Amino acid sequence: MAALPALVMICACASGGDATSSTTAAPTTAAPTTTQPIKPSGSITIYSGRSESLVKALYEQFTADTGITVSARYGDSGALAAQILTEGKASPADVFFAQDAGALGAVAKAKLFSSLPASQLDKVAKTYRSADGMWTGVSGRVRVVLIDPAQVATPPATIDEVLDAKWKGKVGFAPSNASWQSFVTALRVTRGDAAAAEWLKRFAANTPKAYQGNGAVRDGVNAGEVALGLVNHYYLYEKIAKEGADKVTARNAFMTPGDVGGLVNVAGVGIMTSGRNRGAALAFSEYLLSDKAQKFFAEKTFEYPLVGGGAPAVGLPSLADLKPPTIDLSDLDSIAITQELLSKAGLLTK
Amino acid sequence: MPPSQRPPVSLVAPAVVVALVAIAPVIYLVDRAASSGWNVAWREIAQQRTIDLVARSLTITVMATILCVVVGVCAAVLVTRTDLRGAKIWRVILALPLAVPTYLAAYAWVSARPSLAGIDGATLVLVACCYPYVFLPVCAALQRIDRASEEVARASGRSGLSVIWHITLPQVRTAVASGALLVALYVLSDFGAVGTMRFESFTWVIFGAYNAGFNPSRAAVLSLVLVAIALGVTLAEMRARGRSSYRLGAGASRSGFAFRLGRKQIGATLFLTVVTAVAIGMPVGSLVKWLVRSTGQQTDWTDLRRAAFNSFTLALIAALVTLAVAIPAGVLAARHQSVTSRVVERATYVSHALPGIVIGIAVVHLGIRLLRPLYQRTPLLIAAYVVIFLPLAVGTVRAAFEQCPPRLEEVARSLGRTRRRALWQVAARLSAPGLAAGTALTFLAAMKELPATLLLHPTGTDTLATRLWTHTSVSDYSGAAPYAAALMLLAALPTAVLGWLSGRLVGDG
Numbered sequence: 082m083a084a085l086p087a088l089v090m091i092c093a094c095a096s097g098g099d100a101t102s103s104t105t106a107a108p109t110t111a112a113p114t115t116t117q118p119i120k121p122s123g124s125i126t127i128y129s130g131r132s133e134s135l136v137k138a139l140y141e142q143f144t145a146d147t148g149i150t151v152s153a154r155y156g157d158s159g160a161l162a163a164q165i166l167t168e169g170k171a172s173p174a175d176v177f178f179a180q181d182a183g184a185l186g187a188v189a190k191a192k193l194f195s196s197l198p199a200s201q202l203d204k205v206a207k208t209y210r211s212a213d214g215m216w217t218g219v220s221g222r223v224r225v226v227l228i229d230p231a232q233v234a235t236p237p238a239t240i241d242e243v244l245d246a247k248w249k250g251k252v253g254f255a256p257s258n259a260s261w262q263s264f265v266t267a268l269r270v271t272r273g274d275a276a277a278a279e280w281l282k283r284f285a286a287n288t289p290k291a292y293q294g295n296g297a298v299r300d301g302v303n304a305g306e307v308a309l310g311l312v313n314h315y316y317l318y319e320k321i322a323k324e325g326a327d328k329v330t331a332r333n334a335f336m337t338p339g340d341v342g343g344l345v346n347v348a349g350v351g352i353m354t355s356g357r358n359r360g361a362a363l364a365f366s367e368y369l370l371s372d373k374a375q376k377f378f379a380e381k382t383f384e385y386p387l388v389g390g391g392a393p394a395v396g397l398p399s400l401a402d403l404k405p406p407t408i409d410l411s412d413l414d415s416i417a418i419t420q421e422l423l424s425k426a427g428l429l430t431k
Numbered sequence: 432m433p434p435s436q437r438p439p440v441s442l443v444a445p446a447v448v449v450a451l452v453a454i455a456p457v458i459y460l461v462d463r464a465a466s467s468g469w470n471v472a473w474r475e476i477a478q479q480r481t482i483d484l485v486a487r488s489l490t491i492t493v494m495a496t497i498l499c500v501v502v503g504v505c506a507a508v509l510v511t512r513t514d515l516r517g518a519k520i521w522r523v524i525l526a527l528p529l530a531v532p533t534y535l536a537a538y539a540w541v542s543a544r545p546s547l548a549g550i551d552g553a554t555l556v557l558v559a560c561c562y563p564y565v566f567l568p569v570c571a572a573l574q575r576i577d578r579a580s581e582e583v584a585r586a587s588g589r590s591g592l593s594v595i596w597h598i599t600l601p602q603v604r605t606a607v608a609s610g611a612l613l614v615a616l617y618v619l620s621d622f623g624a625v626g627t628m629r630f631e632s633f634t635w636v637i638f639g640a641y642n643a644g645f646n647p648s649r650a651a652v653l654s655l656v657l658v659a660i661a662l663g664v665t666l667a668e669m670r671a672r673g674r675s676s677y678r679l680g681a682g683a684s685r686s687g688f689a690f691r692l693g694r695k696q697i698g699a700t701l702f703l704t705v706v707t708a709v710a711i712g713m714p715v716g717s718l719v720k721w722l723v724r725s726t727g728q729q730t731d732w733t734d735l736r737r738a739a740f741n742s743f744t745l746a747l748i749a750a751l752v753t754l755a756v757a758i759p760a761g762v763l764a765a766r767h768q769s770v771t772s773r774v775v776e777r778a779t780y781v782s783h784a785l786p787g788i789v790i791g792i793a794v795v796h797l798g799i800r801l802l803r804p805l806y807q808r809t810p811l812l813i814a815a816y817v818v819i820f821l822p823l824a825v826g827t828v829r830a831a832f833e834q835c836p837p838r839l840e841e842v843a844r845s846l847g848r849t850r851r852r853a854l855w856q857v858a859a860r861l862s863a864p865g866l867a868a869g870t871a872l873t874f875l876a877a878m879k880e881l882p883a884t885l886l887l888h889p890t891g892t893d894t895l896a897t898r899l900w901t902h903t904s905v906s907d908y909s910g911a912a913p914y915a916a917a918l919m920l921l922a923a924l925p926t927a928v929l930g931w932l933s934g935r936l937v938g939d940g
Contacts, residue, residue, distance in 0.1 A: 160642050
């Protein structure tokens with residue numbers, strides 16, 4: 082029995098690895114006010130709602146370029162937001178890098194973000210950041226209708242055309258996917274709950290096929306199991322990158338300009354008020370908006386760069402051409418209501 | 432002269448402390464629910480949707496529990512009381528599903544048969560993964576009951592089935608009830624199966640309230656309803672258990688006596704094969720498929736080894752600490768039946784019905800305010816594991832001490848041993864296999880745990896479960912396969928030990 086506490090201690094030490102993080106940089110706190118800022122250093126803790134396989138290389142590059150070490154805690158964006166809301170002002174996080182605007186909005190609402198400097202905010206179009214400057218989008222993803230060209234001569238141009246009876250039983254979607262739920266939230270925000278419920282009712286009546294995730298929807302379309310798939314634009318490019326263009330027959334159909342079916346959601350970043358290394362945290366958000374990181378998102382994750390001039394991956398229409406619907410992304414935090422609506426329509430749970 | 436029934440303070444005090452720690456998450460939930468005002472909380476509870484949820488959660492809990500009891504008891508009777516061929520191997524194989532995390536099993540099933548999504552699939556997975564909670568204690572209990580009455584009944588002309596139903600099973604009621612309790616609490620708390628199968632149970636909605644609603648208060652209110660259901664379930668178990676009895680007889684348990692299966696041998700083997708195919712074959716099959724697909728990919732062996740080491744170490748520490756803190760409560764429940772002992776024991780069970788994310792968030796809340804230096808460090812993660820898995824250990828400690836007659840200790844004391852030495856020399860030795868089983872059970876469960884681990888693990892310390900999640904969260908099943916395989920292999924070891932122990936719980940060394 083007496084050996085147990087000792088065991089715990091041993092493990093606590095062995096598993097540390099973040100012993101360095103306690104020695105973070107006090108000297109940098111004065112940096113923002115001076116004209117010649119002291120170069121930020123030390124380390125930061127990032128709560129990363131973006132998955133390790135997507136962004137770990139970027140964090141390593143950031144460390145290599147700036148000398149600031151990164152302790153990343155990966156998790157589901159929503160769960161991390163819940164954790165931050167519970168931790169409150171004592172949160173060990175310096176930065177929250179989230180997969181979607183809803184999670185960022187929830188943390189901003191709890192006043193746990195400190196505002197970003199105008200020099201960073203101004204790089205990103207207003208549509209893709211919070212109005213009060215608490216967070217900014219970093220990269221964007223577009224909702225598309227993925228089509229199997231063998232079954233689809235003229236792809237639907239709006240999200241309402243997906244409801245056409247000719248697609249009965251031929252539409253694939255991923256009920257528990259966050260981007261699908263964000264789209265339905267956008268539908269609610271733009272048309273009102275009643276109209277959104279009506280759309281869902283008609284969608285459900287068309288007996289769409291539920292898949293486990295967006296990747297499965299994509300594979301289903303590519304294999305011809307369904308004719309249409311409601312997914313984000315980059316799933317197609319992931320498959321092409323992995324298997325080669327000749328193996329992939331599915332194509333993206335982008336929605337008519339302004340149609341809510343072409344919603345652009347963002348992954349974004351906010352700086353925590355609780356952070357103990359604001360200088361380094363700001364260096365990180367700055368880095369995410371740099372050409373290097375923007376290029377990383379375009380080339381490695383096939384997302385849309387959000388900083389002016391950043392070109393999307395080859396073959397993608399630009400955001401300027403797509404003219405996505407204008408929606409305040411902060412309004413997309415009411416996903417719980419969306420889920421209730423989906424449940425009622427029989428599209429989420431069983 | 433019978434010893435005083437008053438439990439010693441040295442036993443009650445630690446047991447009460449442990450019980451308080453175990454209900455700390457509930458205290459947090461009450462506080463959180465109250466923070467939005469009781470009116471809001473009440474409105475949340477009193478709405479039709481919540482009532483529907485209660486009904487849905489009760490339905491799946493009752494269904495899964497009954498099925499687990501049927502499968503677990505049948506399997507236990509077959510391997511312990513019949514001349515089933517290969518009974519010893521079956522005993523180990525039938526325990527193995529405990530090594531399979533529900534999220535993996537559910538994914539394997541739903542990707543093969545999408546139409547299973549919903550209550551059918553969720554129930555299937557939960558029964559497949561949980562029946563060993565009934566099978567193992569019932570095996571152990573069947574092993575040690577007095578066989579004389581069976582032989583008498585048999586001799587007086589009753590059929591084999593009738594003897595099992597009327598004579599054998601009533602004697603293992605306690606074991607069935609305690610196994611069923613663990614199943615019911617687990618089903619109430621599980622997210623892996625209902626999440627993947629998209630069955631809207633309480634846990635589904637609680638996860639949604641955190642992850643999609645960013646509404647911890649709502650999650651807290653709903654969790655409290657879950658706590659209330661859990662209390663009801665534990666009370667029901669107390670009734671079903673009846674008064675436990677000690678085995679006092681000199682009768683050493685004999686092996687060798689068995690019901691002849693005869694032509695039913697094939698049917699019995701077929702039944703166990705189907706159970707194994709569903710519970711083990713399906714997930715392992717999918718795993719093999721992913722592994723084959725992943726051959727092109729590079730496996731990071733260093734990373735895999737590190738994660739396996741972390742999983743093993745954390746789970747082992749969690750199991751040992753849990754066992755240590757479970758002993759006072761377990762001994763108290765076994766030896767001193769009183770209101771205090773009952774309240775203490777039940778208190779340790781309540782949190783087991785709460786989903787991992789709820790315990791995790793509660794520990795986040797308490798840890799960051801009260802134990803800031805330990806936050807996101809190993810000790811606090813272990814503390815969360817202890818709270819979640821305490822009932823697994825308390826239950827086995829209780830069962831282990833119930834079966835070694837206090838009279839032996841009394842004899843030891845009459846021979847001049849102190850109470851503590853008597854307890855150590857007699858009871859501890861007799862109950863050792865039971866305690867080992869409890870440790871193995873906790874070890875397994877801790878190794879599979881995910882939601883609380885994600886919230887509380889020390890930064891940079893990844894486990895097999897978190898690495899598995901890293902890959903599955905981006906639908907990279909090939910990348911996940913090596914971690915899933917390592918997790919199930921590591922978990923299979925203690926599970927096999929459990930199956931083996933279930934035959935040796937008599938303590939006849």
